Amino acid sequence: MSKKLKVAGIAGSLGSKAISKKFLKEVKKSFGEDVELTEILYADIPVYNADIEYPTPASVKRVRDELKEYDAIVIAMPEYNLSIPGSLKNLLDWLSRPEQPGQPKPVLDYPILVFSFSAGISGGMVPQELLRSLLSYLGASVMPQPRASFTGAYNLLDKDGNLVLDDTSKEFLDQSAKAFVAFAQ
Numbered sequence: 115m116s117k118k119l120k121v122a123g124i125a126g127s128l129g130s131k132a133i134s135k136k137f138l139k140e141v142k143k144s145f146g147e148d149v150e151l152t153e154i155l156y157a158d159i160p161v162y163n164a165d166i167e168y169p170t171p172a173s174v175k176r177v178r179d180e181l182k183e184y185d186a187i188v189i190a191m192p193e194y195n196l197s198i199p200g201s202l203k204n205l206l207d208w209l210s211r212p213e214q215p216g217q218p219k220p221v222l223d224y225p226i227l228v229f230s231f232s233a234g235i236s237g238g239m240v241p242q243e244l245l246r247s248l249l250s251y252l253g254a255s256v257m258p259q260p261r262a263s264f265t266g267a268y269n270l271l272d273k274d275g276n277l278v279l280d281d282t283s284k285e286f287l288d289q290s291a292k293a294f295v296a297f298a299q
């Protein structure tokens with residue numbers, strides 16, 4: 115029997131009620147029992163600034179250490195101004211930096227599932243391509259297909275703020291999750 119895949123979930127936005135966090139919960143359902151998906155929290159990491167890089171801020175060290183426990187990463191990202199949310203870009207900037215001065219730059223050596231969503235009709239495909247390019251540059255292996263995206267994000271919320279995917283969206287997410295398990299192993 116193959117071992118259970120451990121996947122770190124990264125929400126592209128930080129608010130406690132962020133739709134990106136709700137999407138991570140949905141993809142966890144799509145993965146089912148064979149995958150352990152845990153969200154990595156990073157709201158406490160500072161904006162990257164060379165003046166505070168060393169000694170490494172405790173919050174950054176914690177995120178780096180947590181990520182080392184995982185086999186793969188899934189990122190659920192909203193579109194912010196046709197681009198990647200600054201919080202997510204900032205996290206990736208930190209992860210691109212050496213842990214100690216003078217060390218070589220680390221490689222973000224993970225299989226990664228990326229999907230995007232937006233309030234409007236774009237589905238966040240422009241920032242998704244930017245994110246894919248950035249992750250590849252950092253050394254990650256980004257699953258090329260399917261390129262899942264979801265439009266009209268607020269229409270997917272019920273009156274209590276729960277994310278409720280229609281059958282087509284659910285099927286899309288299920289297919290992505292299934293393909294990723296094969297891709298990551």
Ligand SMILES: Cc1cc2nc3c(=O)[nH]c(=O)nc-3n(C[C@H](O)[C@H](O)[C@H](O)COP(=O)(O)O)c2cc1C
Pocket residue numbers: 126127128129131132133134135192193194195196197231232233234235236267268
């Ligand atoms: C700073 C900011 C910029 C946004 N830019 C866009 C945009 O360019 N296109 C769009 O469709 N929605 C845009 N939105 C709406 C978000 O995509 C939408 O609110 C999304 O559901 C937010 O996800 P979240 O709850 O995970 O933060 C923007 C929202 C914010 C806060």
